[in-house]
Amino acid sequence: MSSEDLFAAPDAPASATGDGKDPEALRTIGEVSQALGIRQHVLRYWEEQFPMLRPLKRSGGRRYYRPADMALVETIDRLVHREGYTLKGARKALQGGAAKVLADAPKVASVAANPAPSSAPANAFAHLIAIRNTLVNALHDA
Template sequence: MTAFDDGKDEGALRTIGEVSEALGIRPHVLRYWEQQFPLLKPMKRSGGRRYYRPADVAMVETIDRLVNREGYTLKGAEAVLRAASKSDLDRRKDDRRSGDRRADANQDAAPGVRLVVSEGPDMVEIIAGLKTVRAKLAAALEV
């Protein structure tokens, strides 16, 4: 995330001018992105003055990276942001549902793989089957 040199606290609200200057993105572009990306909604106070929260600044940085460095179209960048937002929401729901069982299940997972454990006897069989397949694949790679 961008470090601001304005003397404000890290979590402070920033005006569109402050965000524009810190990120090198013109204010009219930021206003246009607000129209194009429904997930980008800075607070608006009296007189319509915009205040960007740290999460808004992070989203602007992500949009800038996707559009200006990675070559996404605006619609493509919006799809990436929506997918990321949905996966974050799904992960939070899974965390609430699965509680502490998740940490135990992830100890058996391969590096970089997260297991999501849900209730039911079928899941135990499925997980056992997947572990068997993983062991067979590992043995085949060793040959």
């Protein structure tokens, strides 16, 4: 048992980031970078590109990320790195409302999983068969 375990509150909530801090605690840019696997310079750049991402800044310009800021960083990371949005597209999606972005993600997946039946492929296939038959007849006649 480490000395940290001895002084930890028995009913302290576990941190979502695994750093031992209270989930509501402020985190430095280094802690956010390590917890989410996003480099610090990327986080600083995202602050410039996404006006809604504004961590607290204390004396000397040190950044402190609130839980809402961390959730926003996770959403930006998901949109840009997993769902293929450009930074501009992610910014527009987030300006439309974070709830809308989160609500649209499953809907897009369900639409892709269950596409509406279409007669276009059957029509195209029938057209290709007709072209093939015309070519076969032309070769036999030649």
